[in-house]
Amino acid sequence: MSEPNDMTCAELADVAAELALGVLTGRERALAVAHLEGCDACREDVRQLMATSEQLLELLPPAEPPAGFETRVLERLGLPAPALAEPPAPASEDTYPRLISRREASQWRPGSAGSGTRPGADQPAAPPARPGGTRRPGRIRRALAAAAVGLALIAAGLGGWRIGAGPSPAASSAAGPLTSARLLSATHQGVGNIFLYSGAERWLYMSVDLGAGDGTVTCQVVSTDGRVTTIGKFRLTGGYGGWGTPDPGNIGTLRGARLLSANGTVLASASFAHW
Amino acid sequence: MGTVGTSGERLPDEALLAGLGAGDAELAVAFVRRFQRVVFGVARAVISDPTTAEDVAQHAFEQAWRHASLYDSRRGSVRTWLTTITHNLAIDVVRARSALPMDPDDLPVLLSAMTDNPERVAVANDSAKGLRQALGRLPAPQARAVAMSGIYGMTAQQVADTEGIPLGTAKTRIRDGMQKLRSAYLPEEAGDE
Numbered sequence: 001m002s003e004p005n006d007m008t009c010a011e012l013a014d015v016a017a018e019l020a021l022g023v024l025t026g027r028e029r030a031l032a033v034a035h036l037e038g039c040d041a042c043r044e045d046v047r048q049l050m051a052t053s054e055q056l057l058e059l060l061p062p063a064e065p066p067a068g069f070e071t072r073v074l075e076r077l078g079l080p081a082p083a084l085a086e087p088p089a090p091a092s093e094d095t096y097p098r099l100i101s102r103r104e105a106s107q108w109r110p111g112s113a114g115s116g117t118r119p120g121a122d123q124p125a126a127p128p129a130r131p132g133g134t135r136r137p138g139r140i141r142r143a144l145a146a147a148a149v150g151l152a153l154i155a156a157g158l159g160g161w162r163i164g165a166g167p168s169p170a171a172s173s174a175a176g177p178l179t180s181a182r183l184l185s186a187t188h189q190g191v192g193n194i195f196l197y198s199g200a201e202r203w204l205y206m207s208v209d210l211g212a213g214d215g216t217v218t219c220q221v222v223s224t225d226g227r228v229t230t231i232g233k234f235r236l237t238g239g240y241g242g243w244g245t246p247d248p249g250n251i252g253t254l255r256g257a258r259l260l261s262a263n264g265t266v267l268a269s270a271s272f273a274h275w
Numbered sequence: 276m277g278t279v280g281t282s283g284e285r286l287p288d289e290a291l292l293a294g295l296g297a298g299d300a301e302l303a304v305a306f307v308r309r310f311q312r313v314v315f316g317v318a319r320a321v322i323s324d325p326t327t328a329e330d331v332a333q334h335a336f337e338q339a340w341r342h343a344s345l346y347d348s349r350r351g352s353v354r355t356w357l358t359t360i361t362h363n364l365a366i367d368v369v370r371a372r373s374a375l376p377m378d379p380d381d382l383p384v385l386l387s388a389m390t391d392n393p394e395r396v397a398v399a400n401d402s403a404k405g406l407r408q409a410l411g412r413l414p415a416p417q418a419r420a421v422a423m424s425g426i427y428g429m430t431a432q433q434v435a436d437t438e439g440i441p442l443g444t445a446k447t448r449i450r451d452g453m454q455k456l457r458s459a460y461l462p463e464e465a466g467d468e
Contacts (some may be wrong), residue, residue, distance in 0.1 A: 017453035052457040061388040062312035063319045
């Protein structure tokens with residue numbers, strides 16, 4: 001089976017670490033890659049070394065980025081940056097994971113992300129830039145457009161995620177604890193996203209942008225047998241709000257969710273892909 | 276029943292990544308805040324110039340945003356995925372500019388940081404702890420060779436030139452060092468060999 005120039009398993013073992021670390025070059029690399037194509041044992045050997053090298057990177061010490069880093073990242077993505085200053089980093093302890101407070105998250109700088117061409121703005125997944133101007137509608141359009149593009153991407157590249165933007169059985173077949181769906185208004189306009197997480201911890205999180213209106217809304221979930229359960233209430237300001245709960249009830253059998261106004265009108269609903 | 280506010284606080288990493296990919300501004304902020312020190316730490320470990328390191332770190336978040344749908348939780352954690360993205364970008368920048376990244380004289384400091392203060396690095400699982408300890412137990416020449424290749428992206432020849440040793444010695448140090456780390460990180464697999 002071996003050609004004269006083929007690499008043997010013993011020779012592969014000598015360079016497996018370099019290959020896994022990505023530092024093998026030239027003819028050695030070509031021969032090693034060719035060997036792996038026909039040798040499961042050596043491929044597994046390299047896979048383990050690659051996993052080790054990836055874990056090695058996680059031992060690197062965290063470092064505090066320069067001031068304004070967070071804002072610059074969000075601008076680069078065409079997303080609105082928080083109006084408030086970034087929280088100062090603790091001097092002596094690691095900040096991972098950094099969490100965002102409700103107050104910080106609820107205050108966005110109006111019209112902060114609509115100018116010019118940023119890196120990625122011409123890419124398929126980039127949220128479209130908008131001309132400056134109106135306070136909320138522009139942001140809403142941008143957010144919804146971004147959500148639509150993003151969800152389309154997620155649905156297209158399922159990988160190990162149980163994510164889908166629509167009622168596609170195929171989309172729900174992949175293993176994984178996370179499911180997302182779009183919240184649709186009565187006129188079938190996208191008005192937000194809802195995420196269900198059913199791993200070791202259970203979560204439901206949603207962001208809603210109806211465009212206008214202040215008031216308290218009720219979130220209900222609908223199980224596969226048709227039972228409707230109210231799981232909480234939260235407030236929308238200018239039609240916008242986000243809310244989550246660590247206890248979304250019978251999450252494994254949810255068919256969908258919906259938002260009701262104070263008078264019981266269904267404002268928006270979502271269907272999960274696994275239904 | 277408690278609520279978790281308007282942000283991604285306490286949401287799992289995967290949910291934040293999904294929100295980032297979907298263009299959800301709040302979850303994107305939470306994602307960046309959760310991982311920015313990790314990402315910048317990786318970039319800064321490879322690249323000496325802080326401005327270039329920041330550009331790499333920003334690019335890493337952009338890549339995560341653009342390719343969030345490609346993340347596969349079966350292949351590793353979000354943190355591992357993001358760390359690998361950042362490292363690849365950093366190595367690419369260093370190689371494109373044909374310059375050595377950090378000064379190898381800084382290696383003792385870096386290795387010390389990688390093997391000390393585990394609580395600061397927030398790697399919680401036992402296998403990572405075993406890897407950290409194994410790195411600390413490696414003979415210094417092997418640890419340096421592994422770090423030069425695994426962190427700085429240096430070839431065996433570059434390691435040999437930097438250390439003033441024959442190429443074969445450099446390759447052996449990289450191989451032996453990585454095998455010991457693998458045995459510590461994946462003891463069950465190593466035992467099968």
